[in-house]
Amino acid sequence: MNSNSDHKMPLSQRPEWSDVTPVPQDDGPNPVVPIAYTDDFRETMDYFRAIYLADERSPRALRLTAEAIALNAANYTVWQFRRLILESLEADLHEELNFVDVVASSNSKNYQIWHHRRWAAEKLGAEATSRELEFTKKVFSADAKHYHAWSHRQWVLQALGGWEDELAYCQQLLEEDIFNNSAWNQRYFVITRSPLLGGLETMRDSEVSYTAEAITSKPENESPWRYLRGLFKNDMHSMMNDPQVLSLCLTVLKTKNVSYVFALSMLLDLLCHGLQPSEEFKNAAHALTSEAGPPGSDLARTVCSFLEHVDPMRINYWKWRKSTLPAQVV
Amino acid sequence: MEDSPPGSSPDSNSPSRAESFDRDRHVFFLQMMYQLMPSQYQGQEINRLTLAYFAVSGLHILRSVDSLHKEEIISWVLSLQAHPMNEDLLNDGQFYGFHGSRSSQFQKIDNGVWMSNGSHLASTYCALAILKTVGHDLSVTDSETILKSLKNLQQPDGSFMPIHSGAETDLRFVYCAAAISSMLGNWSGMDREMAKEYIINCQSYDGGFGLTPGSESHGGATYCAVASLQLMGYIEDGLPSKSASSCIIDVPLLLDWSLQRQAADGGFQGRPNKPTDTCYAFWVGGVLRILGAYQFIDKTALHKFLLTCQSEYGGFSKLPGQLPDLYHSFYGFSAFSLLEKPGLHPIRVELGIADNAAIGL
Numbered sequence: 002m003n004s005n006s007d008h009k010m011p012l013s014q015r016p017e018w019s020d021v022t023p024v025p026q027d028d029g030p031n032p033v034v035p036i037a038y039t040d041d042f043r044e045t046m047d048y049f050r051a052i053y054l055a056d057e058r059s060p061r062a063l064r065l066t067a068e069a070i071a072l073n074a075a076n077y078t079v080w081q082f083r084r085l086i087l088e089s090l091e092a093d094l095h096e097e098l099n100f101v102d103v104v105a106s107s108n109s110k111n112y113q114i115w116h117h118r119r120w121a122a123e124k125l126g127a128e129a130t131s132r133e134l135e136f137t138k139k140v141f142s143a144d145a146k147h148y149h150a151w152s153h154r155q156w157v158l159q160a161l162g163g164w165e166d167e168l169a170y171c172q173q174l175l176e177e178d179i180f181n182n183s184a185w186n187q188r189y190f191v192i193t194r195s196p197l198l199g200g201l202e203t204m205r206d207s208e209v210s211y212t213a214e215a216i217t218s219k220p221e222n223e224s225p226w227r228y229l230r231g232l233f234k235n236d237m238h239s240m241m242n243d244p245q246v247l248s249l250c251l252t253v254l255k256t257k258n259v260s261y262v263f264a265l266s267m268l269l270d271l272l273c274h275g276l277q278p279s280e281e282f283k284n285a286a287h288a289l290t291s292e293a294g295p296p297g298s299d300l301a302r303t304v305c306s307f308l309e310h311v312d313p314m315r316i317n318y319w320k321w322r323k324s325t326l327p328a329q330v331v
Numbered sequence: 332m333e334d335s336p337p338g339s340s341p342d343s344n345s346p347s348r349a350e351s352f353d354r355d356r357h358v359f360f361l362q363m364m365y366q367l368m369p370s371q372y373q374g375q376e377i378n379r380l381t382l383a384y385f386a387v388s389g390l391h392i393l394r395s396v397d398s399l400h401k402e403e404i405i406s407w408v409l410s411l412q413a414h415p416m417n418e419d420l421l422n423d424g425q426f427y428g429f430h431g432s433r434s435s436q437f438q439k440i441d442n443g444v445w446m447s448n449g450s451h452l453a454s455t456y457c458a459l460a461i462l463k464t465v466g467h468d469l470s471v472t473d474s475e476t477i478l479k480s481l482k483n484l485q486q487p488d489g490s491f492m493p494i495h496s497g498a499e500t501d502l503r504f505v506y507c508a509a510a511i512s513s514m515l516g517n518w519s520g521m522d523r524e525m526a527k528e529y530i531i532n533c534q535s536y537d538g539g540f541g542l543t544p545g546s547e548s549h550g551g552a553t554y555c556a557v558a559s560l561q562l563m564g565y566i567e568d569g570l571p572s573k574s575a576s577s578c579i580i581d582v583p584l585l586l587d588w589s590l591q592r593q594a595a596d597g598g599f600q601g602r603p604n605k606p607t608d609t610c611y612a613f614w615v616g617g618v619l620r621i622l623g624a625y626q627f628i629d630k631t632a633l634h635k636f637l638l639t640c641q642s643e644y645g646g647f648s649k650l651p652g653q654l655p656d657l658y659h660s661f662y663g664f665s666a667f668s669l670l671e672k673p674g675l676h677p678i679r680v681e682l683g684i685a686d687n688a689a690i691g692l
Binding site: 026032115181183223317 | 364365375406447449451496497537542546547584587588605628629
């Protein structure tokens with residue numbers, strides 16, 4: 002990255018650029034939403050236009066693209082031209098990733114930066130794997146839910162490998178913050194796609210136990226509930242027959258002073274899919290939700306009524322769910 | 332938001348204590364932006380057309396677009412269109428759409444011919460949306476070029492790349508392609524079946540959609556998925572229960588996930604366990620509207636939350652108490668339109684513009 006002194010001196014005053022005539026932007030007579038460019042921005046882009054039109058792929062052109070990127074990191078034309086220069090100069094792409102590290106530190110929510118990283122990593126291949134995984138970890142240490150970084154990490158794993166420690170990494174992130182939905186998503190990504198693990202069905206039992214523990218510690222946490230449902234994707238039959246799932250719902254409902262919304266919602270979904278709970282279960286569930294429905298009414302209707310009560314923001318939804326219950330539901 | 336008497340907070344960054352949507356101030360804000368954007372926006376120079384879309388479409392939703400010079404807008408937008416030098420070049424693999432601004436459009440000094448095609452799918456969507464908003468007849472626009480070259484951007488997995496020179500591919504650009512095709516009334520530029528497959532692959536285990544297959548489900552991505560399916564004709568209108576069994580995506584799970592995005596403060600979040608933000612009132616609210624489930628949200632709570640993001644300078648901010656920006660302002664106005672605020676035009680939610688048909692245009 003250029004030193005401060007380079008950045009401050011106008012290009013028109015720098016001897017190395019004296020042979021170049023800057024090309025001004027021609028917006029036409031009545032541009033819409035004109036922007037009040039700073040002099041620095043205007044001048045840098047005028048010089049960029051000049052080297053772009055001349056197709057100059059020199060070291061000074063490369064430096065200029067860095068200055069343009071510093072002012073305008075979203076400009077894909079500049080990034081694309083930079084890539085052309087890097088290829089022409091046969092530049093060291095490890096150095097380039099160092100450059101991107103610095104740019105990303107102030108511009109991390111920018112698609113072009115991440116695309117450029119991917120371009121460089123793709124060219125480097127396997128030798129970039131651990132560096133890219135480390136880089137994303139560094140981003141996560143500041144923002145564990147950084148969307149671009151998670152997309153990049155998933156791409157690295159699938160294109161370059163490095164799955165060995167991924168499940169453990171998810172575990173670590175969840176220990177730091179059990180509410181981190183990105184980490185739960187990554188966990189799902191790993192157990193379903195890692196070539197080193199046995200796939201969803203093989204992993205299911207242990208994952209259900211892990212998730213149940215997360216749920217009982219914080220029943221108001223939406224993420225593990227969604228994850229649990231995801232473990233039985235396209236296989237509601239197995240879910241209904243998994244004793245861990247039902248007992249989990251009941252355990253939460255028996256706990257005082259916690260959120261019941263997700264437990265009730267899960268129970269409702271199971272009932273709608275045809276769950277036939279035991280009499281014992283029905284009685285226990287009714288006892289817990291009895292304040293919401295008269296005794297003897299369908300369990301599903303009772304659950305809906307209780308949801309209207311504990312999740313009033315979505316009262317219209319729960320009323321609608323109640324009115325559209327399948328005929329044979331318990 | 333805490334209860335305190337109106338006008339009690341001297342902090343200029345505090346949210347407006349207005350009891351209601353301050354339309355006049357929002358119109359003023361947009362008109363100011365339309366005239367000249369502050370230098371903080373120079374980092375978005377490459378996407379100026381998008382900023383123009385926010386301003387023009389925003390004014391239209393606020394029923395103030397007639398204050399603008401439509402011919403000037405049309406001529407500026409059309410000047411950003413890329414044209415191949417001759418017919419043969421249409422098969423050269425490039426996409427000939429619209430540039431986001433002059434900064435991706437280069438003019439050779441000597442012969443004055445625009446060279447270097449840097450046109451972008453999202454800019455093309457914005458260009459067509461603006462033209463449609465100001466009443467320009469799109470069939471007169473060189474739409475043939477756009478449609479013929481659009482397919483050069485579709486990838487083997489059904490997704491779309493935004494520029495032919497190489498970029499990330501994800502659901503945002505599937506949406507742009509679908510919206511462009513819909514506005515031009517012609518689907519020859521994209522393979523809808525392949526796009527549909529890609530969208531299906533983006534539905535996460537929790538019912539929402541991520542930007543790419545395997546990514547975390549996200550409000551913005553979910554909008555792109557559902558709006559695209561709607562535009563392409565893969566979603567039936569009507570209450571969710573009707574479409575549940577026949578739909579290609581898991582609608583009940585999507586519905587449940589989307590509704591759960593309305594958080595305790597009444598606003599919408601983009602992902603579970605993340606803060607609420609003005610724009611998701613449109614992204615997720617829009618999904619619910621398309622699914623016929625907007626009636627299930629707590630409109631009062633949302634209304635109250637949005638007002639905490641309304642700025643005393645006009646416009647909306649991302650979070651309560653911050654300064655407004657053009658993006659969150661546009662989505663704030665759109666969200667109020669979804670709430671059917673009197674005085675605002677209804678919007679065609681899947682296109683992100685005011686509903687001309689509903690207005691009677």
